Amino acid sequence: MLTKRIYVCENSIECIFTGIYDAWASNYGHDNNRIQVEESNNEPETMELFSEYIHVKTDNEKAIKVANSIRTKISEEAFQMVCSAAWSCSSKKGDIIYRFLILGFSMGSKVVNHMGDQNVMMIFELQRNVTYEVHHFLGFLRFIESDSNILLAKIKPQNDVLRLIAPHFSDRLSNENFIIYDEKRKSAIVHRSGYSWIYTLADHLDINKFEEYSEKEQEFTSLWQTFFDTIAIEERRNYKLQRNNAPLRFRNNMTEFKN
Amino acid sequence: MIIEENMSVQKKLEILSDAAKYDVACTSSGVDRKGTSGGLGNTVAAGICHTFSADGRCISLLKILFTNECIFDCKYCLNRSSNDVVRASFTPEEVCVLTMEFYRRNYIEGLFLSSGVIKNPNFTMELLCETLRMLREVHHFNGYIHCKAVPGASSDIIEMTGWYADRMSVNLELPTAEGLKTLAPHKTRKNILKPMKQIQIGRNELIKPSTFIETNRMSGYAQSISVFDMNSIESEQDQPQILREEANFSLSKSKSELSIRDKILDTNMTGYDSEYSLGKVRRPSINRGFVPAGQSTQMIIGATPENDYQILSVTEALYQKFDLKRVFFSAFIRVNEDTSLPVLPGGPPLLREHRLYQADWLLRFYGFQAAELLSEERPNFNVLLDPKCNWALGHLENFPIEVNKADYYALLRVPGIGVRSAERIVKARRTAKLRFEDLKKMGVVLKRAIYFITCSGQMMHPVKLEENYLTNQLVGMKERLPFGLSGDISYQQLSLFDDLKFMNQNININ
Numbered sequence: 001m002l003t004k005r006i007y008v009c010e011n012s013i014e015c016i017f018t019g020i021y022d023a024w025a026s027n028y029g030h031d032n033n034r035i036q037v038e039e040s041n042n043e044p045e046t047m048e049l050f051s052e053y054i055h056v057k058t059d060n061e062k063a064i065k066v067a068n069s070i071r072t073k074i075s076e077e078a079f080q081m082v083c084s085a086a087w088s089c090s091s092k093k094g095d096i097i098y099r100f101l102i103l104g105f106s107m108g109s110k111v112v113n114h115m116g117d118q119n120v121m122m123i124f125e126l127q128r129n130v131t132y133e134v135h136h137f138l139g140f141l142r143f144i145e146s147d148s149n150i151l152l153a154k155i156k157p158q159n160d161v162l163r164l165i166a167p168h169f170s171d172r173l174s175n176e177n178f179i180i181y182d183e184k185r186k187s188a189i190v191h192r193s194g195y196s197w198i199y200t201l202a203d204h205l206d207i208n209k210f211e212e213y214s215e216k217e218q219e220f221t222s223l224w225q226t227f228f229d230t231i232a233i234e235e236r237r238n239y240k241l242q243r244n245n246a247p248l249r250f251r252n253n254m255t256e257f258k259n
Numbered sequence: 260m261i262i263e264e265n266m267s268v269q270k271k272l273e274i275l276s277d278a279a280k281y282d283v284a285c286t287s288s289g290v291d292r293k294g295t296s297g298g299l300g301n302t303v304a305a306g307i308c309h310t311f312s313a314d315g316r317c318i319s320l321l322k323i324l325f326t327n328e329c330i331f332d333c334k335y336c337l338n339r340s341s342n343d344v345v346r347a348s349f350t351p352e353e354v355c356v357l358t359m360e361f362y363r364r365n366y367i368e369g370l371f372l373s374s375g376v377i378k379n380p381n382f383t384m385e386l387l388c389e390t391l392r393m394l395r396e397v398h399h400f401n402g403y404i405h406c407k408a409v410p411g412a413s414s415d416i417i418e419m420t421g422w423y424a425d426r427m428s429v430n431l432e433l434p435t436a437e438g439l440k441t442l443a444p445h446k447t448r449k450n451i452l453k454p455m456k457q458i459q460i461g462r463n464e465l466i467k468p469s470t471f472i473e474t475n476r477m478s479g480y481a482q483s484i485s486v487f488d489m490n491s492i493e494s495e496q497d498q499p500q501i502l503r504e505e506a507n508f509s510l511s512k513s514k515s516e517l518s519i520r521d522k523i524l525d526t527n528m529t530g531y532d533s534e535y536s537l538g539k540v541r542r543p544s545i546n547r548g549f550v551p552a553g554q555s556t557q558m559i560i561g562a563t564p565e566n567d568y569q570i571l572s573v574t575e576a577l578y579q580k581f582d583l584k585r586v587f588f589s590a591f592i593r594v595n596e597d598t599s600l601p602v603l604p605g606g607p608p609l610l611r612e613h614r615l616y617q618a619d620w621l622l623r624f625y626g627f628q629a630a631e632l633l634s635e636e637r638p639n640f641n642v643l644l645d646p647k648c649n650w651a652l653g654h655l656e657n658f659p660i661e662v663n664k665a666d667y668y669a670l671l672r673v674p675g676i677g678v679r680s681a682e683r684i685v686k687a688r689r690t691a692k693l694r695f696e697d698l699k700k701m702g703v704v705l706k707r708a709i710y711f712i713t714c715s716g717q718m719m720h721p722v723k724l725e726e727n728y729l730t731n732q733l734v735g736m737k738e739r740l741p742f743g744l745s746g747d748i749s750y751q752q753l754s755l756f757d758d759l760k761f762m763n764q765n766i767n768i769n
C-alpha cells in the first residue's frame with residue numbers, strides 16, 4: 001500500500017485550487033491523495049499515521065489554471081458550485097471539491113446532474129447551505145450611517161459570504177459609500193459611490209466606528225423599532241415561528257433585536 | 260373623530276402601522292429590476308424578507324396606511340368611522356423620507372402603502388399617487404412599491420398610480436358579495452372588481468411600450484376571451500354555487516349555457532368601453548412598466564359563513580379571470596365588538612387559513628383545480644390532513660406510480676414529493692435508474708411517498724392501497740405545521756412543505 005499523501009491547504013479558494021493542481025500533477029493516483037483544509041484557529045486535525053503531509057503554498061497561477069479548466073471543461077454552473085463550496089464553512093470541503101472535479105473532468109457538464117454520486121450530492125449540499133445564508137443576509141444585514149455619511153454593516157456569517165452578497169448591495173446602493181465587515185474573518189467589502197466594490201482584508205478597520213450613532217441615526221433606529229413592535233399582531237403572537245424564521249445567530253447585528 | 264394637531268412622525272408611524280398590520284400581503288416579489296445610477300434601489304423577483312415580527316410573519320415592506328381618517332364603516336375594521344380611535348395622516352413627504360431612510364439601512368425592500376378613505380375615494384387615491392410620484396421622481400426611489408387601489412376611485416388616477424407601483428392590490432375583503440353587503444356596507448363587489456379588471460387589462464395592453472396608447476383596446480381584450488374559452492371547458496356543474504351567484508350580478512341564469520367563467524368576465528365587460536379609458540394619462544419619463552409585479556388581493560376567512568370550496572373557487576377564478584399573482588387569506592380577528600361579527604371560540608382560524616394557503620399552493624404550482632380538491636358534497640378540508648394527502652386518499656386508483664417513468668405532473672401529485680424534488684427526479688433519472696435511497700437524497704419525504712410510488716416496479720414495502728388504512732397512517736404521521744399551529748394536532752410533516760427548506764419564501768409568512 002502506498003503512503004497516503006495529504007495536501008494541507010489554507011482556508012482560501014486559491015490555496016484549495018493550488019492543492020488540487022499539485023495533487024493532480026503528482027500522478028500519484030487520486031485514491032492516494034487527499035485535500036485537507038487547515039482550520040485557522042482550531043488545533044490541527046488528528047494526524048494520521050502512515051501519511052505524508054504536504055503543506056501547500058498558494059500559487060495564484062496554478063489556481064487560475066484550475067479555475068479556467070473548470071469553466072471550460074466542465075461548465076460555468078459547476079464553477080459556481082465549486083466556488084460556493086470553497087467559501088462554505090465545511091471542514092471537508094477540500095476533498096469534496098477534489099473528488100467532484102475528478103468526476104467532472106471525466107464527465108463534463110453532465111456531472112451536475114449526477115446526483116447518484118456522493119460527492120456531487122455533497123457539493124450541492126454545501127452550495128445550498130451557502131446560498132441559504134447569503135439569502136438571509138440580503139435581508140438581515142443592517143447598515144448604520146456614520147457621521148460622515150458612510151453606511152456600515154457588521155455581519156458574522158458561518159460561511160465566507162462577503163463576495164456573494166457584494167454584487168447585490170453594490171447594485172442596490174450604487175450611489176452610497178458603504179462597508180460590510182465580516183467580524184469573524186476580519187475582511188470587508190468596500191464600496192464607493194459610483195465605483196465597483198472591492199474585497200479586502202480589514203484587520204485594521206476601526207470597528208468602534210460602528211458604535212458611534214449620530215443623532216439622526218438614533219432617530220431612524222427608534223422609528224424602525226416602533227414600526228417593528230407595532231406591526232406584530234397580538235392575537236397571532238408566535239415566538240417559535242419568529243425564531244425559526246429569524247434564527248438567533250443572525251440577530252446580533254439586527255437593529256430591531258438589540259434591546 | 261379624534262385628530263391631534265402637530266403629531267410627531269414617530270406617533271403617526273405608530274398609529275398608521277398599527278392600523279395597517281392586519282393587511283396580510285407583505286411580499287416584495289414578482290419583479291427583477293436592476294439598480295439605476297443616480298437612483299436608490301433595485302428589486303428581486305423572489306422577494307426578500309428583512310425581519311420577522313413577534314407573530315412570526317415576514318416583514319419585507321414598510322407597511323403603513325397613509326391615513327386612518329376613514330369615512331367608511333367596515334364592521335371588521337379598527338379604523339371604521341364609527342370607532343373612537345386616534346386618527347392620523349402622513350404627508351407624502353413624510354412617507355418618502357421614511358421609505359428612503361429605512362431602505363438605505365436595509366430595513367426594508369420598499370413600501371406597502373394602503374389607506375383609509377379620507378374625504379372620498381378620489382381624494383385618497385390622489386394622495387397615494389402623489390406620494391408614489393414623489394418617491395419615484397423626486398427621491399429617485401427604485402425599490403419595490405406596493406400600493407392599494409381604493410375602490411371607487413377614478414380610472415385615470417388608478418392608471419397613473421399603476422405607472423409608479425410595482426404591485427397593486429384591491430382587497431376582495433370577503434369571499435362573497437353577500438358577505439360584503441353585511442360587513443362592508445360602503446363597498447360593493449362591482450367597485451372592487453372594476454379597478455382589478457382595469458389593472459389586468461392595463462397590464463396586458465400597457466406593459467409593452469410598443470403597444471402603448473395606440474393599440475386597439477378591444478383587441479387585447481378579445482384575445483383574453485378566446486384564451487378563456489379554451490380554458491373553460493370544465494362543466495358548469497363542477498362550479499360551486501358561489502360563482503354562479505357571482506355571475507348573476509350581470510347575467511341572468513337564462514344564459515347559463517355560457518360557462519361560469521366567461522360570465523364573470525362578461526360581468527366586467529359591462530361598461531367596459533365607457534368606463535375604462537386606458538392610455539389617457541401621461542406616462543412618467545422613466546418607464547418601469549405598468550404594475551410589473553402584477554396584482555394581489557386578500558379576503559378574510561371566518562367572518563362570514565362561506566365554506567372552503569366557495570373560497571377556493573373564488574380564488575381560482577381570481578387567478579384565471581383576473582390574472583392575479585397572489586390571493587391572500589387572513590384569519591378573522593375580532594377587533595370590534597359588533598353583533599354582526601361572529602365570536603370564534605378557538606380564536607382566529609389559523610389552521611383553516613393554513614390549509615387554504617396549502618390548497619392555493621396546489622392551484623398555483625401543482626396543476627390542481629379547486630373542483631378536484633373539494634366539492635359541494637365535501638365542501639371543507641379535513642384540518643387533520645394537508646389538502647394534497649387528502650386528494651391522494653380520494654384518488655387511490657391513480658397509484659402507485661412508477662418514479663422512473665411518470666411524468667412531472669404525475670410526480671407532483673404524490674404526497675411527499677414537492678416541486679423541487681420532482682424536478683430533481685426528472686433530471687436525475689436521465690442518467691440513472693432511481694432507487695428509494697436516491698429519492699431520499701433528493702428531498703422526497705419517503706415515509707409518506709412510499710405508499711404511492713414504485714421504483715423499477717417495486718414498492719418499498721408491500722402495502723395495501725386502502726383508504727382507511729392509509730388515512731390512519733398519514734394522519735398519524737408527524738406533520739411539520741408552522742409553529743404555534745399545532746392545537747390538539749401532533750406536529751406532522753407536511754408533504755406540501757417538503758420543499759420548504761429549499762425555498763426562499765415560506766408560505767405562512769406572507
Ligand code: SF4
Nearest residue numbers: 329331333336339375
Ligand atoms: S375602508 Fe373599510 S377597511 Fe378600509 S380603513 Fe376604512 S373602514 Fe377600514
